[in-house]
Amino acid sequence: MLDRQKGSGEQRRPRVAVFKFASCDGCQLSILNLEEDLLAVGEALDLAYFPEASSEMKPGPYDIALVEGSITTAEDARRILAVRQQAKVLITIGACATAGGIQALRNWADVEAFKQAVYPSPEYIQSLSTSTPISEHIHVDFELWGCPIDKNQLLRVITDLVVGVQPRLPGDSVCLECKRRGHVCVLVAKGIPCLGPVTRTGCGAICPGMGRDCYGCFGPSEGERKGPGLPPNTVSLATRFHRELQLIPVEVVRRFRGINGSVSPFRTESEAWEKKT
């Protein structure tokens, strides 16, 4: 995706910028959490604009823009256009930027009522009625899923870009990783409503490894469902939750309406079960 500069001599380091929209900063922190790889990252990249790490903020254009957060204000909807214009390659990092995030729960609710309930002077709050992923506003070159993202996936994508190859990340279910790691299936052995069978791998199967049910923070396995008969089969899993694991419909809705609740087929699944409540 980036043109790799061939020939001998010193290569120019790619200029990288990190931008924040509506988010908690946790995904940006994943970069600083690279620990033993951080020095190598600092050598390989020119971190030109990264306010969370440095107050020295150099102007664009940038080779790579990492975008965290969703679009929740009119100002941000304008600002993301300017970010796109300054970036050769634009990558969204995390559930907020890629799927709208937990704040996209507002898409099913009345934001005006929230403002009235929370703020003494709600007229000062300038907020859109929806939280939307970056890809609804501009062209995105690559999306990293997760809440937060996995730092090794980020490192892998950056490495691929620097070397000059198209980044690829697996879209397989969390179950594949659970079994590779020898974790016992929490759905089968404990009867808890794990979303692992329909959720994208990449986290390292952290929750089932700790005996907890996956709550889908990496979004649907194989991405948004592209057509009938294709994975992920949320219909079958939701039916299992209801019939055998005894979840009532509103609990099925909450299962699928979480951090990535706005993405198909999680969205369509929660909406189908909402009609049964």
Add this chain to the structure above:
Amino acid sequence: MPMVSQSCGVLPRVDLQRLLDALSAEGYRVVGPTVREGSVVWETISSVSELPIGWRDQQEPGRYRLEQTGSQELFGVVHGPQSLKPFVFAPREPLLQITRRQDGFTTSPTLPQPERVAVIGARACDLAGLVIQDRIFMNETYRDPYYATRREGLFVIAVNCTRALATCFCASMETGPRAQRGYDLAVTEVDEQLLVESGSEAGRDILSTILVPAASDELISAAASSIHACAQSQIRRLDHSRLPQALYEAHEHPRWDDVAGRCLACTNCTMVCPTCFCHTVEETPDLSHQHAAHARLWDSCFTQEHGYIHGKNIRPTIKDRYRMWLTHKLASWIDQFGTSGCVGCGRCITWCPVGIDVTEELSALLTPDVQPPLALQHKDGP
């Protein structure tokens, strides 16, 4: 059934520790089933007390539960999700380290360290799976050195089954419940006694070091009748008498649409299967552009990329993937390897999150469809 050398000894249940100690003294790392997260997993053990004493497993489609009976039974748990597969076909196997040179690159194999591992508690179905994996990875023409290194250090103490799970169907696959081959020692737990039989030179050597008395005819006969009763008690069976041809002929059967409505394509059935051997390879470069690690990982015919060739996915839908798996496992495997790919362990039934039962699916697929095919096109989804 091939007969093994009948050097049968008897070991009181309380004396099993002597066998574990003898294995340790011979340089083996001893591995056995241990209770973890509501099931059993293989762990390194040093004491018999680490085995799931008094526990029993109850398995049914999509459900696994352990219960404590309060007995001193050592091998009451039939099995957990893992077969012998992870010991020999590692879930993640580093293959090569690649280093850039001025005029190209060099590779150096990263073979596993040879290690002697003694596994106690493998079942007849696990051994049947191991024999099949040997055929794939230890093929004379294409011998896999990574698998071979792990396989050569493996010492297997099988446990003959005297209790069948609701999901077991090894009797119909003719792979159990008595371990037939591939073991070094085989144990049958009969009340307080363990009948121990050797199946290899290494097994006989270990048995000779712990000086077990010869088993009585009564014990041998009691063990045989317990194993026979276990086979008789199996409620599931897989009728493979018309395979492979009957399944090829069922290629357009509407049951594939039905099962695809339930299947999650989550890969669990293939991961727990003792014979599934699909894998992918992965390159992990570092930021310096000087090094890359080349590794093999467990893969599955249920993943999206498994069906991806030359710019096109030839198995996009869940129906394509389930049909590919079942047809290979039960039919084309026979053409390919001269044996079924199914050993009747029932793990794919238990560990399927939605409880799809391979015996039930096959039975439905081999029953002629009475509906006119056109009617299906108007059928609503699940």
